[in-house]
Amino acid sequence: xxVERTFNYWDGSGHRHRVMITKGITIEQFLTxxxxxxxxxxxxxxxxxxxxxMFVKAGLIIPHHLTFYQLEQMxxxxxxxxxxxxxxxxxxEGKPVDVMKDDLKYGxxxxxxxxxxxxxxxxANRWKSFDPEVNWEKWTLEQxxxx
Numbered sequence: 001x002x003v004e005r006t007f008n009y010w011d012g013s014g015h016r017h018r019v020m021i022t023k024g025i026t027i028e029q030f031l032t033x034x035x036x037x038x039x040x041x042x043x044x045x046x047x048x049x050x051x052x053x054m055f056v057k058a059g060l061i062i063p064h065h066l067t068f069y070q071l072e073q074m075x076x077x078x079x080x081x082x083x084x085x086x087x088x089x090x091x092x093e094g095k096p097v098d099v100m101k102d103d104l105k106y107g108x109x110x111x112x113x114x115x116x117x118x119x120x121x122x123x124a125n126r127w128k129s130f131d132p133e134v135n136w137e138k139w140t141l142e143q144x145x146x147x
Contacts, residue, residue, distance in 0.1 A: 028064035057107035
């Protein structure tokens with residue numbers, strides 16, 4: 001099933017792009033598609049490889065080995081709610097299309113080198129590694145500041 005993923009290429013400011021994926025692909029495969037899109041526009045990513053990219057969604061750095069399907073099945077959550085909420089879009093420009101779209105806030109794709117240089121500043125200083133064992137449903141604001 002096709003899913004439209006909108007993402008922001010993050011280099012200190014957001015640059016919105018879209019790619020079409022299937023739910024079963026890994027984050028690494030998604031980043032490969034993103035890289036193909038970004039190479040056309042940004043010279044700083046022309047020499048980058050997929051290993052040099054990061055996918056950040058709702059303040060969580062998502063590991064490359066996970067699939068979107070796994071994240072959806074485990075009902076992955078961040079501090080402020082679910083990471084993904086896919087809805088059907090049946091019609092686009094008058095043509096019937098069966099495409100799913102993520103209705104929540106866009107994820108960020110960034111170079112790991114940008115993150116390493118800026119992890120002491122907002123928003124990178126708020127990003128955490130995704131841990132499926134953390135139950136964000138019972139997370140409080142107090143615990144956020146203790147981390």
